[in-house]
Each structure stands twice: as structure tokens, then as C-alpha cells.
Amino acid sequence: MAGTPRERAREQTINDIVRIGREQLSQVGAAALSLRAVARELGVVSSAVYRYVGSRDELLTLLVVEAYNELGEAVEQAVAAAGEHDAGGRFRALCRAVREWGLREPARYALLFGSPVPGYQAPAERTTGPGIRVVVALVRLIDDAYRAGALAANPAGSGPQLVQEPTPPASAQPGAALSDPLQHDLAAIRREFALAVPDALVARGTLVWTSLFGAVNFEVFDQYGRETFTDPGLLFEHHLDVFAGILGLP
Amino acid sequence: MAGTPRERAREQTINDIVRIGREQLSQVGAAALSLRAVARELGVVSSAVYRYVGSRDELLTLLVVEAYNELGEAVEQAVAAAGEHDAGGRFRALCRAVREWGLREPARYALLFGSPVPGYQAPAERTTGPGIRVVVALVRLIDDAYRAGALAANPAGSGPQLVQEPTPPASAQPGAALSDPLQHDLAAIRREFALAVPDALVARGTLVWTSLFGAVNFEVFDQYGRETFTDPGLLFEHHLDVFAGILGLP
DNA sequence: TGTACATCAGTGAACGCGCGTTCACTGATGTAC
DNA sequence: TGTACATCAGTGAACGCGCGTTCACTGATGTAC
Numbered sequence: 088m089a090g091t092p093r094e095r096a097r098e099q100t101i102n103d104i105v106r107i108g109r110e111q112l113s114q115v116g117a118a119a120l121s122l123r124a125v126a127r128e129l130g131v132v133s134s135a136v137y138r139y140v141g142s143r144d145e146l147l148t149l150l151v152v153e154a155y156n157e158l159g160e161a162v163e164q165a166v167a168a169a170g171e172h173d174a175g176g177r178f179r180a181l182c183r184a185v186r187e188w189g190l191r192e193p194a195r196y197a198l199l200f201g202s203p204v205p206g207y208q209a210p211a212e213r214t215t216g217p218g219i220r221v222v223v224a225l226v227r228l229i230d231d232a233y234r235a236g237a238l239a240a241n242p243a244g245s246g247p248q249l250v251q252e253p254t255p256p257a258s259a260q261p262g263a264a265l266s267d268p269l270q271h272d273l274a275a276i277r278r279e280f281a282l283a284v285p286d287a288l289v290a291r292g293t294l295v296w297t298s299l300f301g302a303v304n305f306e307v308f309d310q311y312g313r314e315t316f317t318d319p320g321l322l323f324e325h326h327l328d329v330f331a332g333i334l335g336l337p
Numbered sequence: 338m339a340g341t342p343r344e345r346a347r348e349q350t351i352n353d354i355v356r357i358g359r360e361q362l363s364q365v366g367a368a369a370l371s372l373r374a375v376a377r378e379l380g381v382v383s384s385a386v387y388r389y390v391g392s393r394d395e396l397l398t399l400l401v402v403e404a405y406n407e408l409g410e411a412v413e414q415a416v417a418a419a420g421e422h423d424a425g426g427r428f429r430a431l432c433r434a435v436r437e438w439g440l441r442e443p444a445r446y447a448l449l450f451g452s453p454v455p456g457y458q459a460p461a462e463r464t465t466g467p468g469i470r471v472v473v474a475l476v477r478l479i480d481d482a483y484r485a486g487a488l489a490a491n492p493a494g495s496g497p498q499l500v501q502e503p504t505p506p507a508s509a510q511p512g513a514a515l516s517d518p519l520q521h522d523l524a525a526i527r528r529e530f531a532l533a534v535p536d537a538l539v540a541r542g543t544l545v546w547t548s549l550f551g552a553v554n555f556e557v558f559d560q561y562g563r564e565t566f567t568d569p570g571l572l573f574e575h576h577l578d579v580f581a582g583i584l585g586l587p
Numbered sequence: 588t589g590t591a592c593a594t595c596a597g598t599g600a601a602c603g604c605g606c607g608t609t610c611a612c613t614g615a616t617g618t619a620c
Numbered sequence: 621t622g623t624a625c626a627t628c629a630g631t632g633a634a635c636g637c638g639c640g641t642t643c644a645c646t647g648a649t650g651t652a653c
Contacts, residue, residue, distance in 0.1 A: 116368065116452065116454075116455030116456075117452075118368030118455065119368065197451075197452035198452075200554075200558070200560070201447075201451045201558075202366065203447070203558060204366075205366030266574075266575075268568050269567075269568070269571040269575065272565060276565070290575050293561075294576045297548070297554070297555045298548035298551045300551050300554065301550050301552065302544070304554060305547045305550070308450070308451075308452065308453060311543075317522055318518050321516050321518060321519040326547075329544055333583070
């Protein structure tokens with residue numbers, strides 16, 4: 088709110104541009120996002136937009152960053168709103184927040200998690216920070232639960248009773264050996280985030296991470312058949328229970 | 338190979354158009370696919386393409402159908418190549434075939450499983466058949482294994498021993514009650530494909546289905562950090578073991 | 588408090604390019620007698 | 621086997637539209653003395 092009137096006006100205009108860009112995005116998709124259309128909507132000649140935004144790609148970057156932050160915010164708030172000692176509830180809150188944001192904002196979700204925009208490469212130094220908020224929240228949540236002793240020692244998949252062929256593959260057991268380079272990578276992740284959880288749980292964390300987005304993708308991009316599920320939310324809740332089981336969460 | 342010379346020439350030209358479209362796709366993405374560019378590449382004036390393809394959208398549909406069929410073919414062949422009684426091997430072969438096709442054909446994978454192409458709606462009557470080949474293969478495989486008694490009665494997640502809070506959520510147990518509308522949908526699926534597997538396994542099947550594509554998405558769309566995993570294939574293999582455990586597969 | 592100058596926002600024209608689609612047409616290839 | 625006609629492939633011009641980006645410019649808003 089500080090700054091000279093000019094600075095405030097400038098900030099206001101940038102906000103308008105990003106807002107209009109967001110609207111364009113949901114109407115025509117990222118590939119067809121155009122600065123000229125934004126200018127038209129803003130009621131200004133097309134070249135005027137270049138006072139505020141260096142190029143079309145820069146507007147895309149602004150939109151990517153904003154979307155990541157909004158999703159990250161939603162997820163972090165949802166997790167914080169769940170009971171501090173209810174690890175399972177926190178996990179489910181995180182997943183539901185991702186799903187709800189995706190369904191509410193399909194175009195922006197597509198910008199972040201759909202096909203890459205042809206000819207556009209997001210600049211890592213600006214998008215990485217906002218981009219990892221969700222996975223960081225997930226990892227923190229798992230690690231906290233582990234430290235609090237709230238995780239099952241033998242999570243789902245570690246020792247099923249089989250009808251026949253009773254030897255589950257070794258790497259499915261959280262305590263068992265993972266292949267070497269993978270273990271090296273997982274150790275690096277543990278170090279980077281100062282995690283207490285064992286490697287195998289980090290691996291399962293990435294599985295739940297990708298699977299969560301797989302499930303949300305299917306709904307947002309309409310990849311279940313058109314009338315297969317009356318209420319996809321119920322299926323999602325079922326999936327969450329299985330995911331929780333995979334992590335040893337209650 | 339039958340038909341008059343004219344008919345054969347015509348077929349040849351359509352094949353060329355689709356092939357060029359495929360190449361365009363991988364270079365500029367679906368949103369920027371253009372009939373004029375195809376015509377240029379074909380060495381023909383732009384209006385000539387309309388002799389063969391009614392519109393840009395129709396070319397997109399041809400490409401979607403072709404891609405679905407190629408992926409379906411790859412998956413079916415991979416499954417068939419695995420040992421007939423090795424349910425776990427068949428499952429892994431299916432998943433690997435999806436991953437390999439996706440990594441080999443990122444643009445076409447994006448066309449099928451990425452963001453929807455703005456302004457284009459695939460005609461269900463032409464794409465549904467090819468589009469369900471993968472999931473049908475998966476469902477068949479699970480059902481066959483179930484009928485052969487090759488599935489664990491108590492798959493992963495059904496009864497973990499917990500450190501504390503020792504009550505896993507009811508719907509995570511394959512035998513337990515699923516919410517009503519969901520159960521209704523699952524029953525409809527079982528009827529449609531004449532399945533022997535219980536509802537809960539159908540639900541887990543959809544979870545593995547979406548999770549498989551979630552994992553492949555992450556690799557194809559480069560959503561793990563750029564240098565997080567030395568060999569993402571190893572992580573994928575680990576995930577496969579967990580997926581197999583979820584289904585009770587060896 | 589008033590004036591001179593610098594800064595900035597927005598204009599309008601232009602460059603050079605792309606697109607999907609239609610339409611009247613020329614010529615070559617096929618078909619029927 | 622030869623001719624008359626129909627079918628089809630491909631041409632070229634046009635319509636009407638869009639885009640990103642640059643550049644010299646006008647006029648308003650701020651700043652320094």
C-alpha cells in the first residue's frame with residue numbers, strides 16, 4: 088500500500104493485467120493466451136501492455152507463479168486447519184485442497200500440471216520456490232507424523248497374507264533394500280529436508296504425491312468415462328484411505 | 338491394399354497427412370497444429386488438404402485415434418508377451434508399456450492425457466473405443482488373476498499393524514462397505530465387463546489406473562525436480578511393486 | 588509558491604508473419620458405350 | 621479400340637481474422653531548485 092500514487096497506479100495496472108490474463112487462460116487456454124487480447128480487455132492499445140510486461144512469456148510466468156502460490160496457500164491453510172495431532176486428517180486435508188483447487192480452477196491447474204505450453208519454458212529461478220510448496224507440505228506432514236510416532240511401523244504392502252505365491256517383491260517392503268542409485272537420491276532428499284523418515288517411506292511419499300495428482304488429473308481432465316462415476320468425490324475419498332494406508336497413516 | 342489406383346493414392350495421401358500431422362504435433366504441440374503447415378510439408382497448396390480432411394479438428398481426431406490405438410497395441414502386446422500365469426509380470430508389463438510409450442512419444446501422450454486442446458472436443462463415438470484399450474487390458478488382467486486365485490485375499494492396506502491409533506479406516510479394507518453411490522457405480526462396471534472381482538478391488542483398480550498415469554505424467558511432463566532422480570525408471574519400478582501390493586498381485 | 592525539466596503512460600502506425608476456410612478454375616485420370 | 625463424358629486432385633486468389641513486437645510520438649504527472 089506504500090509508494091507514490093504513480094507506483095500504486097502501476098501496481099494496480101499490473102494486477103489488472105494478471106487478472107485479465109487469468110480470465111483469458113480459463114477461456115482459451117495457455118497456448119492461445121495473447122497480449123493483444125489482454126490489452127483489448129484492459130481498454131488500452133496493444134503496445135501499452137509492454138510498459139508493464141516484457142513479453143508474452145513473462146505474463147505466462149506471472150500466471151504460473153501466481154497459480155502455484157494460490158494452490159500452495161490453499162494447501163497450507165487446509166493442513167493447518169486440521170488438528171495438529173491428527174496426521175491422517177492433515178493428510179486428507181492436503182489432498183482435498185489440491186483436488187478442490189484443481190476442480191475450481193481447471194485452466195490454471197492445466198497450466199501447472201498439464202501439457203507443457205509449446206514454446207514456453209518456465210524460468211526455474213522464479214517458479215521452483217512456489218512450485219514445491221505442495222510437495223514440501225506433504226513431506227513435512229509425513230515427517231512430523233513419523234517423528235510423533237503416528238505412522239504404522241508396517242504400512243500397507245509390507246506383509247500381505249497371500250493366497251498363493253506368498254513372496255511379495257523385496258522393494259515393496261519399507262525396510263527392504265532399494266536399488267542403489269535410487270537409495271542415493273532418496274538420501275539426498277532426506278538430507279535436503281532434514282527428514283527423519285526412512286528411505287522407503289520417502290519413496291512411498293513420492294508415490295502418493297504422483298498418485299494424488301494422477302487422481303486429480305483424471306477428474307479435472309475428464310478422463311474417467313463421462314458417466315462412470317455418479318460422484319467422483321466418493322471415489323477420491325476411497326483413494327485417500329488407500330493412500331493413507333500406503334504411508335502408514337491412520 | 339485393394340481398390341483402384343486412385344483409391345490407393347488417396348489412402349497414401351491421407352497416411353502422409355496423418356504422418357505429417359504427427360510430426361507437427363511433436364514439434365509445436367496440439368494447440369498450434371495447423372493444416373496450412375501440413376499442406377506446406379506435403380508440398381501442396383493449403384486448400385488441397387481439404388480434399389482429404391474436412392477440417393483441422395478432424396485431423397486432430399485422426400491423430401487422437403491413432404495415438405490411442407498405438408498405445409493400446411503396445412500395451413496389449415506387452416501383456417501378451419508376459420507369461421500367461423504370471424499375473425504380476427503381466428501387470429508390470431502393462432505399466433512399463435505405458436511409461437515407455439509416453440516417454441517415446443511425449444507430444445502424443447500429452448494429446449491424450451495432458452490438458453485438453455482449447456476449442457477442440459474429441460467426438461466420443463470415434464475416440465472412446467480406442468481410448469479404453471489400456472484400462473480394459475488392466476481390468477481384464479486383474480479379473481483373470483482373481484479368477485485364477487492368484488490375488489492375495491488380504492492385499493496391502495487391509496490390515497496393517499499399527500504403532501498407535503490402531504484402527505484403519507473402514508473403506509480401506511477391501512471387504513468393508515463402500516459408500517452407496519460408489520458401490521452402485523462399481524457394480525455397474527463389474528456388470529459391463531462381466532467381472533468376478535469384488536467391488537473393493539475394482540475401486541483399487543481405478544486407483545492403480547490413475548496412479549499409473551500420475552507417475553508417467555510426472556516423468557513425461559518433467560514434474561519431479563530436474564535433478565532429483567538419477568534414474569526415474571528405478572523409482573517407477575518401486576512404485577510398480579507398491580501398486581502390485583495394492584491389488585494383491587505377486 | 589512557481590517554474591524548468593525529467594520521467595512515465597499511453598497512442599497509433601507499421602512490420603512481417605500466421606491461420607482456417609471457401610470458391611471458381613484447370614487438367615489429369617478413370618468409366619461407359 | 622476409340623471416343624465422350626464424369627469424376628476427382630490440385631491450383632491460386634481471396635476473405636477476414638489473429639498475433640508479438642518495435643518505434644517515434646504526445647501529453648500528463650512528478651521532482652528539484
